[in-house]
Amino acid sequence: MNIFSNIYKKLESWLMSENKEASFPLSDFERIKHEIKPCDVLLIEGHSKVAEVIKNITQSRWSHACLYIGRLHDIEDPVLRETIKQNFDGQPNTQLIIESQLGLGTVIRPLSTYDRKHIRICRPIDLVYSDSQKVLAYAINRLGTNYHIRQILDLARFYYPWSFLPKRFRSSLFQWQPGGCTKTVCSTMIAEAFGFIQYPILPLVKKQSEIEGKYQLFQRNPMLCTPSDFDYSPYFNIIKYPFMDFNGNNDSKYRLMPWHGDIELSEDEARMYMQASDQSNIEIGLSATPRNIQSIENQNHTHLKH
Numbered sequence: 001m002n003i004f005s006n007i008y009k010k011l012e013s014w015l016m017s018e019n020k021e022a023s024f025p026l027s028d029f030e031r032i033k034h035e036i037k038p039c040d041v042l043l044i045e046g047h048s049k050v051a052e053v054i055k056n057i058t059q060s061r062w063s064h065a066c067l068y069i070g071r072l073h074d075i076e077d078p079v080l081r082e083t084i085k086q087n088f089d090g091q092p093n094t095q096l097i098i099e100s101q102l103g104l105g106t107v108i109r110p111l112s113t114y115d116r117k118h119i120r121i122c123r124p125i126d127l128v129y130s131d132s133q134k135v136l137a138y139a140i141n142r143l144g145t146n147y148h149i150r151q152i153l154d155l156a157r158f159y160y161p162w163s164f165l166p167k168r169f170r171s172s173l174f175q176w177q178p179g180g181c182t183k184t185v186c187s188t189m190i191a192e193a194f195g196f197i198q199y200p201i202l203p204l205v206k207k208q209s210e211i212e213g214k215y216q217l218f219q220r221n222p223m224l225c226t227p228s229d230f231d232y233s234p235y236f237n238i239i240k241y242p243f244m245d246f247n248g249n250n251d252s253k254y255r256l257m258p259w260h261g262d263i264e265l266s267e268d269e270a271r272m273y274m275q276a277s278d279q280s281n282i283e284i285g286l287s288a289t290p291r292n293i294q295s296i297e298n299q300n301h302t303h304l305k306h
Contacts, residue, residue: 031241038070045118060228066099106145121239122230191222
């Protein structure tokens with residue numbers, strides 16, 4: 001048993017190891033920490049090996065989701081405040097998130113944990129205060145739950161059609177029971193919290209009868225939920241604070257952004273990004289495209305006439 005435990009710990013450590021990150025974050029963390037509200041869902045673009053696995057599975061840049069719970073005084077229930085104190089040894093004015101993380105389980109950590117990450121805020125629309133406290137209460141009561149790495153593997157089977165095993169064969173995804181799981185992952189825990197108050201994320205909508213306007217919603221299995229679902233959901237507003245912003249009265253302010261300089265891209269970076277000079281070449285090349293398309297259409301039309 002110790003052999004398997006040691007293998008698992010080494011695998012866990014390897015999966016959590018971070019790859020090289022960008023020199024500057026894409027998000028303005030100072031603005032984020034001032035504008036964020038309790039019950040906002042934060043999407044994180046991670047760079048660990050397990051983050052890359054999740055991004056490949058879900059075909060999204062978002063590898064992780066966490067729930068912002070605010071400062072200690074933002075929690076109305078004194079029992080829940082005491083639970084937070086028992087699980088987080090920090091200052092009472094620290095901005096806090098709750099998340100399920102590989103190697104940690106479901107824990108409370110400071111918002112500043114992700115101050116160098118690419119972050120997107122997903123804010124539930126028209127969520128009333130009393131329900132927001134219920135969402136936070138559900139999440140806080142999940143503290144200590146272990147991370148469900150098996151669920152990540154089963155998600156891969158579910159999303160990849162070429163899997164050699166049927167999607168439902170011994171899969172953990174279809175064994176979910178409300179409140180019955182002793183393990184979870186980041187987005188599942190948050191989906192369960194919103195499902196607790198019947199707040200929709202990506203529900204199934206079915207017509208209830210032949211009467212016009214009669215519909216019924218069905219909550220999605222939270223174990224199928226991924227971080228990007230909060231991004232796609234029509235029930236969450238998306239809030240972005242880019243590191244370099246061009247908001248303002250000047251409509252062409254984006255033209256003042258520093259695209260030109262002497263910095264050279266590395267070989268890996270050059271595969272994914274372009275110098276400003278490359279962009280200019282593409283712009284020139286695009287001008288010939290309509291004529292080329294028209295020429296092809298004329299040739300096809302002549303061919304059909306013959």
